[in-house]
Amino acid sequence: MTIVRAGTLIDGTGAPPVRDALVTIESGRIEAVTTGGSSGSRPATGEVIDASGLTVLPGLIDCHDHLAFHGYDLARRWGLDEPRSTANLRTSAVARRVLESGYTAVRDAGGLDAGFRVAMNDGLIVGPRLVLSLAIISPTGGLGDRVSPSGHAAAGSGDPSLPPSVADGIDSIRTTVRTMVRAGADQIKCATTGGASSRAGHGPRDSEYTLEEMKALVDEAHALGRRVMCHALGGPGLRVAIEAGVDSIEHGCYLDEDRELIPMMAERGIFFVPTLLVYEYHRESTAPHVRERAHALRAHHQDSVARALEAGVKVVAGTDAGGHGHPNNAAELALLVAAGLTPMQALQAATRRAAECLGLEAEIGTIEKGKWADLVLVEGDPLRDIAVLQDVRRIKRVIKGGVTVIQR
Numbered sequence: 001m002t003i004v005r006a007g008t009l010i011d012g013t014g015a016p017p018v019r020d021a022l023v024t025i026e027s028g029r030i031e032a033v034t035t036g037g038s039s040g041s042r043p044a045t046g047e048v049i050d051a052s053g054l055t056v057l058p059g060l061i062d063c064h065d066h067l068a069f070h071g072y073d074l075a076r077r078w079g080l081d082e083p084r085s086t087a088n089l090r091t092s093a094v095a096r097r098v099l100e101s102g103y104t105a106v107r108d109a110g111g112l113d114a115g116f117r118v119a120m121n122d123g124l125i126v127g128p129r130l131v132l133s134l135a136i137i138s139p140t141g142g143l144g145d146r147v148s149p150s151g152h153a154a155a156g157s158g159d160p161s162l163p164p165s166v167a168d169g170i171d172s173i174r175t176t177v178r179t180m181v182r183a184g185a186d187q188i189k190c191a192t193t194g195g196a197s198s199r200a201g202h203g204p205r206d207s208e209y210t211l212e213e214m215k216a217l218v219d220e221a222h223a224l225g226r227r228v229m230c231h232a233l234g235g236p237g238l239r240v241a242i243e244a245g246v247d248s249i250e251h252g253c254y255l256d257e258d259r260e261l262i263p264m265m266a267e268r269g270i271f272f273v274p275t276l277l278v279y280e281y282h283r284e285s286t287a288p289h290v291r292e293r294a295h296a297l298r299a300h301h302q303d304s305v306a307r308a309l310e311a312g313v314k315v316v317a318g319t320d321a322g323g324h325g326h327p328n329n330a331a332e333l334a335l336l337v338a339a340g341l342t343p344m345q346a347l348q349a350a351t352r353r354a355a356e357c358l359g360l361e362a363e364i365g366t367i368e369k370g371k372w373a374d375l376v377l378v379e380g381d382p383l384r385d386i387a388v389l390q391d392v393r394r395i396k397r398v399i400k401g402g403v404t405v406i407q408r
Contacts, residue, residue: 006018008054010382011367014344017055023373026402029370051397055381056376057378059399060105061358062318064318066320092119094322098326100392101392107318110134112130112132133189136190136231137217173209173213190246192238196233204235204254207235229248232252234253234300245268262304266311269314271357273315279294309345316353318332334390372401373399
């Protein structure tokens with residue numbers, strides 16, 4: 001048994017902070033949460049963690065990252081710059097760093113194969129809980145169709161750990177979804193538009209799949225018990241994704257341009273993962289067309305977040321910035337606050353709401369009896385200054401499944 005004596009407890013449910021709380025952990029899960037921690041007694045066996053001067057939070061969750069992306073130049077994106085073994089070790093180091101910064105769960109949006117989850121579960125590497133999508137499903141010429149400006153296809157695209165993800169037509173789409181699931185995908189990632197960093201000529205409002213194709217993808221994924229996360233920025237492709245019934249919209253930069261879409265998302269319970277952080281980096285891109293797109297969408301993106309929040313859409317935190325050197329994931333929370341969320345709402349976007357987006361709300365996301373004991377012990381008050389979560393020196397202890405993984 002372990003007891004965490006919290007100075008301030010923010011449990012992730014949205015309830016006000018509680019002073020002097022005790023969190024009792026047994027066999028990796030939360031056994032009880034009680035108040036009056038200052039008078040709590042030491043267990044006959046086990047450990048008491050004195051966090052009386054700290055804030056205790058649920059483990060943070062990033063709903064959109066790319067742990068295996070280590071750069072946006074062609075050589076790195078195609079894995080040409082180093083042996084696969086080196087890249088895998090580099091990814092393992094990133095996973096550890098993400099965990100040690102307070103993130104105990106990550107939904108990887110493409111590039112990470114199922115072997116990492118096995119390695120994590122077997123104790124070969126240390127990192128956050130993983131929810132994997134493996135690769136992004138899109139049509140020929142779409143977001144996941146990796147072809148160089150010279151017309152050459154990406155080297156290494158035959159890696160069986162990351163099945164080919166280009167699918168055209170309903171039958172091919174259904175087969176590709178099944179192949180992803182067979183290869184270990186927890187969720188299905190797809191795209192219905194281009195993006196800010198897409199090739200010149202295929203941008204944020206350019207469509208990919210038809211409504212009929214997307215309905216087939218969503219139907220197949222749901223039949224196999226998998227949620228669908230969809231890269232969709234704007235234009236007709238964004239509407240197609242929502243009408244097809246995806247479970248989360250990734251980016252959604254131009255939701256404000258079609259006033260019917262946000263109410264549809266609210267009614268259907270579709271999550272919104274705006275990934276504000278990645279566009280901060282895209283605005284500094286060396287590629288002129290990427291910079292131009294990222295600057296053009298900024299005001300629309302912030303307006304979309306504000307309108308979604310007002311309409312009751314569940315806004316959750318995801319960074320998508322792995323390819324930019326894996327910056328601190330908590331930078332997204334400060335950007336969400338700047339976009340109109342309160343600090344408490346931003347914390348929920350990375351805890352309770354994020355767990356709901358992943359379908360793991362019964363296991364993680366809040367500090368409640370029966371859930372995994374994923375906790376972050378922080379020096380400071382993130383409700384006063386959300387930026388304290390970006391300072392790893394203030395992350396004094398991270399607990400995953402009842403086990404301390406970092407102590408500063």
